[in-house]
Amino acid sequence: MLWPFHRPMILPTETLSAPPGLLDLDLIRKYSVAGPRYTSYPPANHFTAETATLALDEAIAEDNRAGGPISLYFHLPFCETRCWYCGCHTVITRRRASASEYLDDLAREMRLTAAKLDRARPVTQIHLGGGTPTFFPPDELRRLGALIREHFTVAADCEFSVEIDPRRVTEEHVIALQEIGANRASLGVQDTDPRVQLAIHRFQPNSQNIRAFEWLRAHGFTSINVDLIYGLPLQTPDSFARTIVDVLGLGPDRLSVFSYAHIPWIKPSQRIFEDREQLPGPELKLAMFALAHEKFTAAGYVDIGLDHFARPDDALAIAQRAGTLHRNFQGYSTRADASLYSFGISSISSTADTYRQNHKTLEEWRAALDAGQLPVERGMRLTPEDQARRTIIMRIMCDRRIDFAKLSKLIGTDFVSMYAGELASLAELIADGLLTPVDGGLEVTPRGVPLLRVIAMKFDAYFVTAARRHAQTI
Ligand code: SF4
Numbered sequence: 001m002l003w004p005f006h007r008p009m010i011l012p013t014e015t016l017s018a019p020p021g022l023l024d025l026d027l028i029r030k031y032s033v034a035g036p037r038y039t040s041y042p043p044a045n046h047f048t049a050e051t052a053t054l055a056l057d058e059a060i061a062e063d064n065r066a067g068g069p070i071s072l073y074f075h076l077p078f079c080e081t082r083c084w085y086c087g088c089h090t091v092i093t094r095r096r097a098s099a100s101e102y103l104d105d106l107a108r109e110m111r112l113t114a115a116k117l118d119r120a121r122p123v124t125q126i127h128l129g130g131g132t133p134t135f136f137p138p139d140e141l142r143r144l145g146a147l148i149r150e151h152f153t154v155a156a157d158c159e160f161s162v163e164i165d166p167r168r169v170t171e172e173h174v175i176a177l178q179e180i181g182a183n184r185a186s187l188g189v190q191d192t193d194p195r196v197q198l199a200i201h202r203f204q205p206n207s208q209n210i211r212a213f214e215w216l217r218a219h220g221f222t223s224i225n226v227d228l229i230y231g232l233p234l235q236t237p238d239s240f241a242r243t244i245v246d247v248l249g250l251g252p253d254r255l256s257v258f259s260y261a262h263i264p265w266i267k268p269s270q271r272i273f274e275d276r277e278q279l280p281g282p283e284l285k286l287a288m289f290a291l292a293h294e295k296f297t298a299a300g301y302v303d304i305g306l307d308h309f310a311r312p313d314d315a316l317a318i319a320q321r322a323g324t325l326h327r328n329f330q331g332y333s334t335r336a337d338a339s340l341y342s343f344g345i346s347s348i349s350s351t352a353d354t355y356r357q358n359h360k361t362l363e364e365w366r367a368a369l370d371a372g373q374l375p376v377e378r379g380m381r382l383t384p385e386d387q388a389r390r391t392i393i394m395r396i397m398c399d400r401r402i403d404f405a406k407l408s409k410l411i412g413t414d415f416v417s418m419y420a421g422e423l424a425s426l427a428e429l430i431a432d433g434l435l436t437p438v439d440g441g442l443e444v445t446p447r448g449v450p451l452l453r454v455i456a457m458k459f460d461a462y463f464v465t466a467a468r469r470h471a472q473t474i
Contacts, residue, residue: 078098148180426458434454
């Protein structure tokens with residue numbers, strides 16, 4: 001189990017055995033095993049340091065021959081202070097010149113990559129993640145926007161999103177982001193309770209969230225997401241209920257409510273929570289997820305899958321209904337499968353048959369660029385079997401259906417006979433009501449939606465139950 005049990009706090013059974021909405025808490029308990037989130041398949045923990053096998057130039061040339069749109073990701077890693085729960089690749093500094101120097105190196109990486117890419121391919125998606133993208137002063141963000149347009153062909157309808165820390169954004173940042181084409185934002189809120197904020201070292205009054213929303217709406221951001229985390233120190237269902245009210249008051253288009261991943265063997269700063277014995281136990285976490293699910297769906301948001309919710313008229317919800325939803329390293333996406341080219345430390349790129357991840361430290365990343373090489377540290381070349389299973393898993397995660405004819409067409413072979421063993425292994429999930437037989441396949445039921453990845457795991461040839469390698473299902 002991932003969750004420490006130093007201070008078990010179990011709610012009265014009757015509180016949790018009456019499922020709010022369509023959540024079946026007993027089923028969630030039964031299937032709450034550690035597992036991947038399938039932002040990629042195979043998951044990133046299977047990448048290896050044998051980068052020679054990636055044959056990078058050949059893989060990019062092959063990707064050019066296949067053509068199609070491109071998605072760009074820029075990892076901007078700097079933060080002024082560390083939030084104790086953080087699981088991202090960050091560099092903590094207050095030295096502003098770091099941004100300008102990093103951008104010089106990003107320019108070198110873009111130049112190296114752009115030289116190998118077919119310039120005619122349109123960029124349909126851009127994402128600035130971090131770290132804190134607005135650690136970069138407005139003029140440096142403008143320089144980044146100019147570099148993107150210098151090296152790539154950005155489509156007129158490009159979906160351009162940016163992660164926003166409401167504590168570290170000004171209206172000038174928002175104006176600069178709008179000028180370079182950003183039109184979507186994702187706000188890290190996590191929890192609005194000052195006690196929790198103190199415990200996680202992230203003081204963020206709700207007035208800062210409201211102000212960020214006002215600026216973003218005033219400057220044309222058409223879709224705004226809010227991230228929440230449940231399972232943080234000192235959180236209770238009561239305190240989280242107040243956070244949910246605060247957040248719904250902002251009127252976001254999308255909501256993500258993530259389970260806190262306690263991985264102190266990878267992120268030592270999280271040890272402070274164990275020392276203080278402040279983490280809620282698994283039953284309290286489940287109660288908070290159930291509460292969020294109930295309140296968000298009651299407020300009219302659609303359960304997209306896993307921990308994502310969207311307004312019914314938001315592009316994500318529309319794509320989900322139309323069967324055109326996709327999934328990538330940023331989570332659910334409306335854009336058709338695009339090749340992903342990523343820049344900056346620790347970022348991951350993908351083509352049809354490769355994943356490649358950059359060096360995770362500034363020093364190693366810069367050293368590779370100094371040597372004129374793509375700064376790739378590890379990766380994976382996918383076999384045809386990996387690619388077929390990736391297609392199946394992504395369609396389950398996005399369509400909530402196992403459509404035999406559609407999958408046979410997508411993988412180029414008869415799905416039912418090829419995956420007979422995996423289909424047989426779904427019997428218990430069908431008996432428990434996570435899936436139901438329909439004409440031509442199986443459909444995920446509303447009870448099964450929060451457990452989508454449990455269904456997907458049945459088609460994962462790499463999956464082993466290793467609690468220390470993955471986050472819990474809830
Ligand atoms: S601001 Fe975000 S990336 Fe930076 S330390 Fe906090 S959680 Fe991590």
